[in-house]
Amino acid sequence: MSEDQKKILESQLWGIANLLRGKISADDYRDYILGFIFYKYLSEKQTLYANELLVGEAVTDYKTVTDKETLDAIKEESLLKLGYFLEPSQLFSVLAAKGNADIESESNYILEDLKSVLNHIEQSTMGTESEEDFNALFEDLDLNSTKIGRTVGARNEIIVKILNYLDKIDFKLEEIDSDVLGDAYEYLIARFAAGAGKSAGEFYTPQQVSKILSKIVTTGKSKIKSVYDPTCGSGSLLLRVAKEADVSEFYGQELGRTTYNLARMNMILHDVHFREFNIVQEDTLENPQHLDKRFEAVVANPPFSAHWKSDANPLFNTDERFSQYGRLAPKTKADYAFLTHMLYQLADNGIMASVFPHGVLFRGAAEGHIREYIIKEMNALDAVIGLPANIFYGTSIPTCIMVLKKCREVDDNIVFIDASGEDHYIKNGNQNTLRDEDVERIVDTYRKRETIDKYSYVATLAEIAENDYNLNIPRYVDTFEAEEPVDLDVVSAQLKGIETDLQSTNETIAGFCAELNISTPF
Incomplete structure (x- = not known):
């Protein structure tokens, strides 16, 4: 089930890139998309953990907690467990909702609030064990950059669009394996890498x-x-x-x-x-x-x-x-x-x-x-x-x-593997890609230390020395494919057959030329 969930999540997250394509270059919006996904993750993680701490209390929904003493206690525990702290008013869903307010009233302006929240996440860790891991973590999310809009209003509109899109995606952190969201995040990084040159x-x-x-x-x-x-x-x-x-x-x-x-x-x-x-x-x-x-x-x-x-x-x-x-x-x-x-x-x-x-x-x-x-x-x-x-x-x-x-267990040889041939990968657009079976064969051959014809060779240290410690793989793995032997008698017979056919064709053409009363072309 987690594999299906991961594919759905991957598709949903990559949808943001499609949403912004044509408005901002991929190099520019990559950091914003990845950064805001991370902010949403931190918010949902904070909410889940705080709700665990609130079990049995008068108020059990963290988003509605206002009591300072309760918030201070949650902050203390969160810094130990999560390494950071977000107040209810700083959660992703709250800012997304504000950004989704009536545009005509201009109450959907969230850039300053967002800047303040991202700074707070980093500042909440100061003096704690996690300070180094969160220090300047969001510095690449420059909300004043003209790359995402020439005016404040244009920048706000782009950021609101990203947050609103993400807010509709349920990360289901309480249900799914942690690797599902992590792998979906990796998928996005890979997609950006594929287009980054x-x-x-x-x-x-x-x-x-x-x-x-x-x-x-x-x-x-x-x-x-x-x-x-x-x-x-x-x-x-x-x-x-x-x-x-x-x-x-x-x-x-x-x-x-x-x-x-x-x-x-x-x-x-x-x-x-x-x-x-x-x-x-x-x-x-x-x-x-x-x-x-x-x-x-x-x-x-x-x-x-x-x-x-x-x-x-x-x-x-x-x-x-x-x-x-x-x-x-x-x-x-x-x-x-x-x-x-x-x-x-x-x-x-x-x-x-x-x-x-x-x-x-x-x-x-x-x-x-x-x-x-x-x-x-x-x-x-x-x-x-x-x-x-x-x-x-x-x-x-x-x-x-x-x-x-x-400290090698087998210390008298070196394994050479040549996985560069056309049989060991597939074309995937402009890139060559190793398949799972290609990966497994490489790893299996390494572990078994096998000599396999035209694929691998276990060379002794003496052989390496004879080659003056040159490790060029073709010196050890012979991938030369001998051509099929040519039977000259068969080739000779084929040539004679072609000559006979040609003579017959020429005679036919000469007949047509005689009927038309024109000279032959040969």
Whole structure:
């Protein structure tokens, strides 16, 4: 039943985008739609929890509570349980109703009230455990922005339209599994990513790729103490791991402010308690925030071949994340900087799985030196998985997944999987998409460490060394399809038959030409 509910909810929520299409660009209304869905969620969550506290009291409907002592008690409990507090007059439904008032009377102006409520949500957490998780959470909802309307009246009209539409949707928080609304929210993020072009890769990893990474890092485990993503985007990859195993703590770091806000909203909307996640906004390579921790699962989709300031910061030469390899990743290609950072943060019993461009498998110089050290000295590389081209938003380049462990159970070989062939994905508009069966085959092959003709190969470390630690997948997985042998006798007979047919046709044409008393064309 929850699957049906989710599809209905997805359709309803995406309807807002259709409502605004042509009035505001998708890039502009994305943050407003996602932000107001989150505000409605917080309001409904507050109402449900407050009503639980009011059971047995004289007033049992939170929306009608006016007694200050009662409100203070509810606020105290809400800050502990929910991490924030909303008064009855600040609930989503109240503002939506005001916005739906008679337009002629101008009493439907709600922008200032809405600004005040969003600020209050953040301010209610000040001095509490959840302050960091709610700080400046709604800063991207600029209600004065001309992007949503050139005049105050035009902006108010757009905001009222969004709130009224959302107010008619019942989130049914008391009935449905928390993942239903969370997954519907993820669906919206994915839809926005699909239309966002190059910037989409900054905040969203395609769901099927997320499945592969999360299934790999949870191999053999039903519970994970902690999962970490150093470039967490909207947090979708972290949350995907929680679908494969019980996760106690989520950690992430994200550079982009808007995306960082989205990640925190996504966590809370998936009913992850504020004490269970720690997501911070900082440059992971320049200013890592969790270096004192080691994580049982590490997943990531870092920016491909990003620039970093390796040559401008001499401290990197002594940084424990990079110094043992003897070389730093090139300043124009930070892929191995991210990789070694993640490996540093990985627990001894953990698994790391991350997406990279294919160049990390074979590029030489400093990258080749680091790659050799990881394989030869650390024996940390467990698998290399080639993915189809054009499966990521904003780029068509082929990519791969590298799987690493500090303490490998099978420590004398590396599994190579080539899932890039046309038989291993389907076309979906402009994108290539992995099917569920493609995902399962990749994960199953990794776990069983099988050699499968034209698909996978288990290479010994000696073979890797013979190839000078070049990990280019075609060196190990032979996908060459031999052509059918040609029978020259059959071809010769076919040619003779064609010649006979041609001669007969020419004679027929010559006869027609004679009847018409014209010369033949040959």
